[in-house]
Amino acid sequence: MARPPKQRLIAVIDVGSNSVRLVVYRGLKRSPDIIFNERVLCGLARGVTATGGMDEQAMEMALAALGRFAHLCDDMNVDQIAAVATAAVRDSENGPAFVERIEKACGFKVRVLSGATEAGLSAYGVLSGFPGARGVVADLGGGSLELAAIEDGKIVEKTSLPIGPLRLLAGLEKYTSHHAAEVAEALRTVAWLPQCQGQPLYMVGGAWRVIAHIHIIQTGWPLHLLHGYRLAGREAKTFSDVLSRQSAASLKEIPEVAARRAIILPLSARILSEILGIVEPGFVYTSAYGLREGILYKLLSHQVRKEDPLIAHVKEFGARSARFTSHGELLSSWINPIFPDQDESDKRLREAACHISDISWKSHPDFKGDLAFTRALVARFVGVSHAERVQIALALFIAYGGKKKAKTVKKICKICSPGEIDKAAADGLAIRLGLRLTGGTGQPLKKTSLTLKRGKLILTIPEADQDLAGVIVLARLEALAAHLGLKGEIKISR
Numbered sequence: 001m002a003r004p005p006k007q008r009l010i011a012v013i014d015v016g017s018n019s020v021r022l023v024v025y026r027g028l029k030r031s032p033d034i035i036f037n038e039r040v041l042c043g044l045a046r047g048v049t050a051t052g053g054m055d056e057q058a059m060e061m062a063l064a065a066l067g068r069f070a071h072l073c074d075d076m077n078v079d080q081i082a083a084v085a086t087a088a089v090r091d092s093e094n095g096p097a098f099v100e101r102i103e104k105a106c107g108f109k110v111r112v113l114s115g116a117t118e119a120g121l122s123a124y125g126v127l128s129g130f131p132g133a134r135g136v137v138a139d140l141g142g143g144s145l146e147l148a149a150i151e152d153g154k155i156v157e158k159t160s161l162p163i164g165p166l167r168l169l170a171g172l173e174k175y176t177s178h179h180a181a182e183v184a185e186a187l188r189t190v191a192w193l194p195q196c197q198g199q200p201l202y203m204v205g206g207a208w209r210v211i212a213h214i215h216i217i218q219t220g221w222p223l224h225l226l227h228g229y230r231l232a233g234r235e236a237k238t239f240s241d242v243l244s245r246q247s248a249a250s251l252k253e254i255p256e257v258a259a260r261r262a263i264i265l266p267l268s269a270r271i272l273s274e275i276l277g278i279v280e281p282g283f284v285y286t287s288a289y290g291l292r293e294g295i296l297y298k299l300l301s302h303q304v305r306k307e308d309p310l311i312a313h314v315k316e317f318g319a320r321s322a323r324f325t326s327h328g329e330l331l332s333s334w335i336n337p338i339f340p341d342q343d344e345s346d347k348r349l350r351e352a353a354c355h356i357s358d359i360s361w362k363s364h365p366d367f368k369g370d371l372a373f374t375r376a377l378v379a380r381f382v383g384v385s386h387a388e389r390v391q392i393a394l395a396l397f398i399a400y401g402g403k404k405k406a407k408t409v410k411k412i413c414k415i416c417s418p419g420e421i422d423k424a425a426a427d428g429l430a431i432r433l434g435l436r437l438t439g440g441t442g443q444p445l446k447k448t449s450l451t452l453k454r455g456k457l458i459l460t461i462p463e464a465d466q467d468l469a470g471v472i473v474l475a476r477l478e479a480l481a482a483h484l485g486l487k488g489e490i491k492i493s494r
Contacts, residue, residue: 115160
């Protein structure tokens with residue numbers, strides 16, 4: 001029996017120039033669950049420049065990995081396999097024969113993407129992970145560089161260039177001035193790129209994610225999360241210039257850099273530097289979403305694409321994990337009236353926190369706050385900045401009894417401004433009050449209300465339900481009121 005759309009298993013297999021990867025997603029929806037993710041580095045693009053074709057050893061390695069992927073998909077009973085091949089396969093003389101070998105051995109069809117199609121799918125992946133994004137998407141693979149301009153949820157330009165580092169190096173340990181000149185010349189052919197000066201740059205691809213990871217470690221950025229990591233354009237340019245001058249041997253000494261990545265990293269940094277020199281972005285964002293997420297995004301209806309991925313994710317979490325249904329949405333609406341001056345972005349973060357407010361109800365009482373904080377920080381939702389993610393996590397930490405200046409969260413909270421921390425603390429105290437008043441159920445939220453009046457924070461409870469009030473409820477009301485500079489009062493209405 002076919003699974004319903006939100007439970008379907010969709011396998012995306014990416015036969016890339018440097019690696020082959022399988023990602024299995026659950027749900028044809030705005031924020032799908034990743035239930036399996038495996039990558040094998042094969043280096044298919046390594047021999048393309050020198051011989052015109054892929055190396056036999058690399059192909060055998062890829063076939064072995066793809067055979068394993070096919071077996072796993074069969075065992076998982078996936079509903080759909082979307083297998084694609086990119087630069088190494090499309091530009092190799094032996095590419096068609098290799099595709100035939102894959103299809104015969106593995107039993108699934110492989111779509112060889114054109115450069116323009118690959119660029120478009122990478123751009124859709126960024127649009128999926130950064131709703132409303134505007135700027136330049138740059139996706140560096142082993143065999144090619146894909147560029148796209150995005151605006152108002154649409155792709156307005158797209159280009160593919162055969163300047164992937166694995167392909168250019170062709171087995172060399174170090175890039176030369178000839179390689180640098182080839183990169184610069186290729187980028188000069190992209191007539192639309194200088195017109196995007198000053199716009200944000202969204203960088204996609206394994207090598208560039210490693211560069212972002214190194215920057216996180218070396219600068220002591222407290223949140224070790226790549227998606228959404230933001231760098232000022234000038235800082236990114238300086239850092240990529242420094243890395244482009246490093247040797248592979250020195251980069252191998254960095255624990256975060258795999259030996260095979262170290263070889264292509266200096267040239268990858270040089271390519272990034274050249275792009276930054278043309279675009280001169282105000283900010284550079286690292287995107288964990290790219291080609292594979294773009295494939296999935298394209299499968300969605302236009303209506304589903306318009307959904308907020310953060311809210312879609314937390315709503316599903318609440319429906320699956322909360323003690324009682326609908327509590328998150330009711331809780332958010334119940335709290336909103338006491339923050340009349342906040343904008344939609346503040347309300348959105350509070351709504352997200354409310355939907356996952358039952359994140360630690362099963363945990364040991366001594367660890368509920370810390371676990372809520374950690375789980376929110378590492379959750380797979382997108383559509384938030386690092387600071388916004390920390391705000392959601394801090395609100396939940398406080399909702400479970402944590403303090404905003406606690407040592408366990410102090411370092412990471414430096415990401416946020418004092419104003420953002422105060423807002424998160426207010427959200428957390430309000431959620432804490434709501435959870436205690438209701439016990440996680442929705443019915444009391446429909447009968448009671450929170451209002452502001454003449455310097456007071458008033459919790460109004462109908463006379464018929466006055467036994468909902470209690471010493472602990474009053475204490476939590478007063479804690480929230482004190483944070484807001486008000487006095488707390490419980491009012492019984494008749």
